Amino acid sequence: MPNPVIRWQIVSPEPNKASRFYEKLFAWKLSTANGLGYRELVNGTGRGVDGGVWPAPPDKPGLVQLVIEVEDVDETLLAAVKLGAQVIVPKSVLPDGDTMAVLLDPTGLSFILCQLRSRS
Numbered sequence: 001m002p003n004p005v006i007r008w009q010i011v012s013p014e015p016n017k018a019s020r021f022y023e024k025l026f027a028w029k030l031s032t033a034n035g036l037g038y039r040e041l042v043n044g045t046g047r048g049v050d051g052g053v054w055p056a057p058p059d060k061p062g063l064v065q066l067v068i069e070v071e072d073v074d075e076t077l078l079a080a081v082k083l084g085a086q087v088i089v090p091k092s093v094l095p096d097g098d099t100m101a102v103l104l105d106p107t108g109l110s111f112i113l114c115q116l117r118s119r120s
Contacts, residue, residue, distance in 0.1 A: 007067035008051035019053040067112040
């Protein structure tokens with residue numbers, strides 16, 4: 001199946017509290033050892049999709065986002081906008097070399113496009 005969901009993330013007004021909750025409830029491994037201080041949660045089973053927690057913008061509610069892998073962020077971004085999506089975080093390159101953009105679908109739900117850097 002093309003364009004798989006490769007990650008999920010919770011955007012929370014209390015990211016430390018949220019990440020500790022899921023760490024303890026499900027015995028997931030919590031790590032902030034990355035360039036952005038992202039609270040990564042890994043289930044360690046080799047099954048399912050891992051994710052993490054970001055802080056919510058001030059005065060905004062929490063939400064869950066899906067991260068969808070695409071071959072070309074630019075191409076998919078243009079197609080999404082033509083279908084009624086709105087770009088809320090323009091294309092950017094992350095410290096690990098992956099490229100991402102955050103959009104709202106036509107119903108107002110946010111999602112992330114992610115083009116993985118070549119890891120060969």
